Amino acid sequence: MTTDANAAATPGRRPRGRPGHDREAVLRTAIDLFIRRGFDATSISDLAAELGVTKSAVYHHFPSKEALLSAALDEALEGLSAAVEAASEATDGERSSVRLRTTVEAAVHILAGNLPAVTLLLRVRGNSAVERAAMERRRHIDDRLAALVRQAAAEGDLRGDVDPDVISRLIFGMVNSLVDWYRPGGPLPADALAATISSVLFEGLRPQPDAAAHVAAYGDDPR
Amino acid sequence: MTTDANAAATPGRRPRGRPGHDREAVLRTAIDLFIRRGFDATSISDLAAELGVTKSAVYHHFPSKEALLSAALDEALEGLSAAVEAASEATDGERSSVRLRTTVEAAVHILAGNLPAVTLLLRVRGNSAVERAAMERRRHIDDRLAALVRQAAAEGDLRGDVDPDVISRLIFGMVNSLVDWYRPGGPLPADALAATISSVLFEGLRPQPDAAAHVAAYGDDPR
Numbered sequence: 197m198t199t200d201a202n203a204a205a206t207p208g209r210r211p212r213g214r215p216g217h218d219r220e221a222v223l224r225t226a227i228d229l230f231i232r233r234g235f236d237a238t239s240i241s242d243l244a245a246e247l248g249v250t251k252s253a254v255y256h257h258f259p260s261k262e263a264l265l266s267a268a269l270d271e272a273l274e275g276l277s278a279a280v281e282a283a284s285e286a287t288d289g290e291r292s293s294v295r296l297r298t299t300v301e302a303a304v305h306i307l308a309g310n311l312p313a314v315t316l317l318l319r320v321r322g323n324s325a326v327e328r329a330a331m332e333r334r335r336h337i338d339d340r341l342a343a344l345v346r347q348a349a350a351e352g353d354l355r356g357d358v359d360p361d362v363i364s365r366l367i368f369g370m371v372n373s374l375v376d377w378y379r380p381g382g383p384l385p386a387d388a389l390a391a392t393i394s395s396v397l398f399e400g401l402r403p404q405p406d407a408a409a410h411v412a413a414y415g416d417d418p419r
Numbered sequence: 420m421t422t423d424a425n426a427a428a429t430p431g432r433r434p435r436g437r438p439g440h441d442r443e444a445v446l447r448t449a450i451d452l453f454i455r456r457g458f459d460a461t462s463i464s465d466l467a468a469e470l471g472v473t474k475s476a477v478y479h480h481f482p483s484k485e486a487l488l489s490a491a492l493d494e495a496l497e498g499l500s501a502a503v504e505a506a507s508e509a510t511d512g513e514r515s516s517v518r519l520r521t522t523v524e525a526a527v528h529i530l531a532g533n534l535p536a537v538t539l540l541l542r543v544r545g546n547s548a549v550e551r552a553a554m555e556r557r558r559h560i561d562d563r564l565a566a567l568v569r570q571a572a573a574e575g576d577l578r579g580d581v582d583p584d585v586i587s588r589l590i591f592g593m594v595n596s597l598v599d600w601y602r603p604g605g606p607l608p609a610d611a612l613a614a615t616i617s618s619v620l621f622e623g624l625r626p627q628p629d630a631a632a633h634v635a636a637y638g639d640d641p642r
Contacts, residue, residue, distance in 0.1 A: 232544070236460055321455070358615050362607065366619055369596025370589055377588045384585065392581050396589055400623025 219257040222247060226264040227312045231319075235265060262326050269320065269330040272313040275306040276337050284340075293353035296344040297398055300367060301390040303341075307374045308386040315375040338368065354401050367397055442480040445470065446494075449487040450535045454542075458488060485549050492543065492553040495536040498529040499560050507563075516576035519567040520617055523590060526564075527613040530597045538598040561591065577624050590620055 225247050229238045240261055244251045258264045279302040287295040307314050317334060320327040342364040349360040358366075370393060378389060448470050452461045463484055467474045481487045502525040510518040530537050540557060543550040565587040572583040581589075593616060601612060 233546070234457065234459060234544075236457060321457075323456070355619075358619065359607070362615065363619075365596070365600045366593055366616065369599070370593045373588070373592025373596060376592070384582070392585065393589065396578075396581065396586075396620075396623040398623075399625075399627060400619040400621075402622075404622060 222254055222257050223264060223267055224312070226258075226261075227268045227316060230265065230268070231312060231315055235261070236323075262324065265316070265324075266326045266330075268313045268316050269326065272306075272310055272317040273330060273333045273337070275310050275313075276303060277333075279303055279306045280337055280340055291353060292344055292347035292351055293398075296341070296348050297394055299341060299344060300371060300397065301394050303371055304374065304390040304393055305386055307371065308378055308380060308389055311375055311378065311380065318372055318375055338364075341367070352403060355403050357404075358401075363401060366401075370397060445477055445480050446487060446490055447535070449481075449484075450491045450539055453488065453491070454535060454538055458484070459546075485547065488539070488547075489549045489553075491536045491539050492549065495529075495533055495540040496553060496556045496560070498533050498536075499526060500556075502526055502529045503560055503563055514576060515567055515570035515574055516621075519564070519571050520621055522564060522567060523594060523620065524613040524617050526594055527597065527616055528609055530594065531601055531603060531609040531612055534598055534601065534603065541595055541598055561587070564590070575626060578626050580627075581624075586624060589624075593620060 222243070226238075226243050229243060229246060233242070238261070240251050240254055243264075244254050247254070258267065280299055283299040283302040284295065287298045317330060320330055322328045322331050342361060345354065345364045345367070346360045348354050349356070349363065354360070354363060374389070374393075378384070380386065384392075445466070449461075449466050452466055452469060456465070461484070463474050463477055466487075467477050470477070481490065503522055506522040506525040507518065510521045540553060543553055545551045545554055565584060568577065568587045568590070569583045571577050572579070572586065577583070577586060597612070597616075601607070603609065607615075
């Protein structure tokens with residue numbers, strides 16, 4: 197979105213192409229193509245054509261298609277890591293349920309603000325070393341959230357009739373699905389979005405005396 | 420999973436290959452490969468190799484890769500349509516919130532029972548006529564659910580501080596995310612899964628006097 201100071205500061209090593217073409221624009225367009233057509237189906241030639249530049253101009257900024265994917269996934273992962281870290285520091289010493297809720301809202305902000313990169317992150321399936329490394333880093337972030345869920349459940353602040361790991365999955369499910377429908381600049385600002393998701397989730401997840409009986413009754417259904 | 424009576428009843432038109440190879444096994448393996456490697460990256464040769472048969476044996480059952488994708492998407496769509504229809508008939512005359520909840524639970528059952536086909540359905544991006552037709556049918560099913568949400572909200576049975584279309588997205592998000600984590604045969608039977616998701620969602624979505632004030636306070640956050 198912003199112009200890239202590094203690109204301007206680095207003299208073009210490849211005189212052909214358009215070395216001054218904004219690194220950021222190359223990355224944004226690559227992410228867009230990877231999402232629309234898939235990573236495998238997108239070539240550096242496609243990317244250059246979409247940008248209206250030569251392949252050299254693309255290679256000036258990124259040595260390979262994998263480097264573009266890696267940069268996109270790094271962006272999403274670094275945003276999520278930083279948000280989880282900041283939420284953790286901001287709520288140091290508070291109850292786990294407060295820390296969890298703050299972390300979920302921070303994650304929603306990152307998703308809403310980095311939709312294309314996060315969309316790519318959520319779609320990787322481990323088909324390459326770059327993808328597997330990203331999945332490993334994502335798992336590490338997810339594990340921190342899952343640990344908070346287990347602590348909040350152990351402290352009695354989450355309903356006891358649902359396994360804490362299932363609770364984590366339900367939270368991830370609702371939060372991650374944002375990438376399929378949320379569009380920034382629409383009627384729902386990111387702050388309202390974060391507050392809405394957090395409210396719906398944590399009202400649904402609070403300890404509820406009736407819930408155990410209800411779930412048990414359904415669970416006994418012999419179908 | 421079951422053997423295919425049609426395959427046995429249809430004499431092999433292609434003497435080479437193994438025409439008797441189970442149509443159902445071909446479809447299951449194709450769905451598995453499409454999910455693991457992606458549709459574009461999977462060839463009929465890959466599929467035949469995975470099955471240990473000739474390409475002719477595959478073509479005996481399906482004329483093309485697109486026909487395999489179409490059969491997989493049909494399976495998911497027909498399951499979902501039938502479930503939504505059955506839930507609608509079973510709750511005819513009841514409040515919209517009851518009809519909605521029954522429909523959501525029926526959808527969870529279909530997802531849990533048809534995970535691979537539904538996974539493919541949720542991944543299609545409209546890259547071909549087959550995919551676009553499936554997306555159109557899926558939209559039709561989603562629209563029925565969204566209409567129930569709007570009716571239940573209008574009847575005062577869902578919280579009034581969240582736009583009904585956002586509520587629909589949150590429901591779809593949590594339900595559809597099953598394909599990323601739920602595994603049949605594990606500790607959580609499909610009935611308990613449906614009851615859990617339904618309970619967490621609809622407890623979180625009930626009219627809540629405090630919720631409006633809470634969301635408004637967060638929405639005013641100037642970030």
